[in-house]
Amino acid sequence: xxxxxxxxxxxxxxxxxxxxxxxxxxxxxxxxxxxxxxxxxxxxxxxxxxxxxxxxxxxxxxxxxxxxxxxxxxxxxxxxxxxxxxxxxxxxxxxxxxxxxxxxxxxxxxxxxxxxxxxxxxxxxxxxxxxxxxxxxxxxxxxxxxxxxxxxxxxxxxxxxxxxxxxxxxxxxxxxxxxxxxxxxxxxxxxxxxxxxxxxxxxxxxxxxxxxxxxxxxxxxxxxxxxxxxxxxxxxxxxxxxxxxxxxxxxxxxxxxxxxxxxxxxxxxxxxxxxxxxxxxxxxxxxxxxxxxxxxxxxxxxxxxxxxxxxxxxxxxxxxxxxxxxxxxxxxxxxxxxxxxxxxxxxxxxxxxxxxxxxxxxxxxxxxxxxxxxxxxxxxxxxxxxxxxxxxxxxxxxxxxxxxxxxxxxxxxxxxxxxxxxxxxxxxxxxxxxxxxxxxxxxxxxxxxxxxxxxxxxxxxxxxxxxxxxxxxxxxxxxxxxxxxxxxxxxxxxxxxxxxxxxxxxxxxxxxx
Numbered sequence: 024x025x026x027x028x029x030x031x032x033x034x035x036x037x038x039x040x041x042x043x044x045x046x047x048x049x050x051x052x053x054x055x056x057x058x059x060x061x062x063x064x065x066x067x068x069x070x071x072x073x074x075x076x077x078x079x080x081x082x083x084x085x086x087x088x089x090x091x092x093x094x095x096x097x098x099x100x101x102x103x104x105x106x107x108x109x110x111x112x113x114x115x116x117x118x119x120x121x122x123x124x125x126x127x128x129x130x131x132x133x134x135x136x137x138x139x140x141x142x143x144x145x146x147x148x149x150x151x152x153x154x155x156x157x158x159x160x161x162x163x164x165x166x167x168x169x170x171x172x173x174x175x176x177x178x179x180x181x182x183x184x185x186x187x188x189x190x191x192x193x194x195x196x197x198x199x200x201x202x203x204x205x206x207x208x209x210x211x212x213x214x215x216x217x218x219x220x221x222x223x224x225x226x227x228x229x230x231x232x233x234x235x236x237x238x239x240x241x242x243x244x245x246x247x248x249x250x251x252x253x254x255x256x257x258x259x260x261x262x263x264x265x266x267x268x269x270x271x272x273x274x275x276x277x278x279x280x281x282x283x284x285x286x287x288x289x290x291x292x293x294x295x296x297x298x299x300x301x302x303x304x305x306x307x308x309x310x311x312x313x314x315x316x317x318x319x320x321x322x323x324x325x326x327x328x329x330x331x332x333x334x335x336x337x338x339x340x341x342x343x344x345x346x347x348x349x350x351x352x353x354x355x356x357x358x359x360x361x362x363x364x365x366x367x368x369x370x371x372x373x374x375x376x377x378x379x380x381x382x383x384x385x386x387x388x389x390x391x392x393x394x395x396x397x398x399x400x401x402x403x404x405x406x407x408x409x410x411x412x413x414x415x416x417x418x419x420x421x422x423x424x425x426x427x428x429x430x431x432x433x434x435x436x437x438x439x440x441x442x443x444x445x446x447x448x449x450x451x452x453x454x455x456x457x458x459x460x461x462x463x464x465x466x467x468x469x470x471x472x473x474x475x476x477x478x479x480x481x482x483x484x485x486x487x488x489x490x491x492x493x494x495x496x497x498x499x500x501x502x503x504x505x506x507x508x509x510x511x512x513x514x515x516x517x518x519x520x521x522x523x524x525x526x527x528x529x530x531x532x533x534x535x536x
Contacts, residue, residue, distance in 0.1 A: 059108040067507035067508070165366075216263050246285075321415060347404050382416065
């Protein structure tokens with residue numbers, strides 16, 4: 024068994040000092056965490072355009088990957104849309120590997136050592152997340168619990184495993200075990216936000232910055248305690264308690280807004296600071312979001328950015344955003360799409376088809392207008408009736424959408440005064456953004472497998488308006504971010520992509536999930 028214990032042992036040692044009561048649960052969760060990360064890695068090896076993979080051969084009992092150096096890697100058939108941890112081991116030559124970090128190290132590819140360390144951290148952190156969750160085996164849950172409806176942040180805390188398809192689903196380098204327990208939403212902490220006073224003349228601010236965060240001629244910038252301790256190195260005054268959301272650095276202030284803080288740490292695969300570009304873009308994007316939502320006939324709400332500020336530094340910045348609860352009636356529930364998998368709802372084919380129809384109706388309509396949403400399971404939320412019927416959608420965080428000025432203008436919408444990475448008229452880029460996040464992300468993560476996703480799409484697509492986007496979705500492969508290729512290509516900026524088999528025509532072998 025090839026299982027380097029280094030990171031796992033480090034976490035166990037730290038855990039013994041801060042939460043010894045979790046040690047036995049942590050140890051029990053490690054095999055499942057290795058399988059969960061290995062399954063995500065195997066998906067990437069099977070479907071991403073990795074330069075050192077010379078060919079893939081599908082056989083009756085599984086998949087063989089022929090490597091450029093002459094070796095062969097054997098594993099099960101790889102369903103690109105499966106979320107269950109069905110890969111418990113793969114074979115490289117005659118050696119079997121159950122640990123994804125050990126496998127990546129054995130492959131010996133360029134930048135593989137650094138990625139192996141990230142995989143080891145992801146496994147250990149995932150086991151810790153599962154050990155600390157109060158409901159690791161408590162799924163599915165009822166939409167309406169006995170004590171009344173859950174708050175939006177309570178739903179977010181139920182998403183224990185992180186990204187459903189990224190091998191770095193729980194990689195948090197730079198976070199100690201104590202940090203993860205104190206700040207990770209799955210551990211249900213209350214985080215005490217601080218604020219740094221900055222002269223207003225030294226800030227870039229957009230929108231309306233509230234009086235609560237003003238002090239004479241200075242603006243108070245909310246700061247995450249990890250950022251205060253590890254990055255800023257300056258005095259921070261206590262501000263408000265808050266509940267961390269799925270993204271960890273965005274928090275819900277009780278009976279107040281959601282606060283997106285700068286966190287100069289790598290979570291999953293990106294450093295989560297806030298650029299001055301994002302602060303400048305916040306207000307015009309918020310205005311665009313309102314105009315787009317108004318055109319959907321009530322099927323979509325977009326949370327407004329109330330204010331944004333930066334001290335001309337990506338390390339010291341914050342955004343205040345409406346809570347999605349603003350768009351749910353007292354008898355309704357609003358939850359991120361990623362949390363749907365913790366309920367029994369996706370188990371109903373009719374429910375899944377109805378949800379897919381709603382999401383695609385909105386996503387394809389906006390794509391035709393000229394805006395591609397980054398509609399993955401964290402940004403996209405669904406408003407449910409008391410019995411779980413999907414009624415409408417809520418979208419938050421416009422910081423990574425794609426905007427086509429030409430398409431907007433053709434539909435009588437004045438393009439926002441923006442330049443840079445958000446703006447493109449390239450049809451491929453627009454489709455990749457929407458389909459990669461919505462179909463290969465939110466819908467696939469909710470369905471849980473290629474057959475379930477294919478059945479939902481087959482039931483949902485008929486009757487939708489016949490647009491170029493719909494035809495591309497029906498007839499072509501599904502674009503998805505090549506997440507592992509990106510981690511193995513640190514010198515290549517921007518997103519890299521792969522094409523997944525269309526779930527409408529996806530063939531499955533006897534070992535597919």
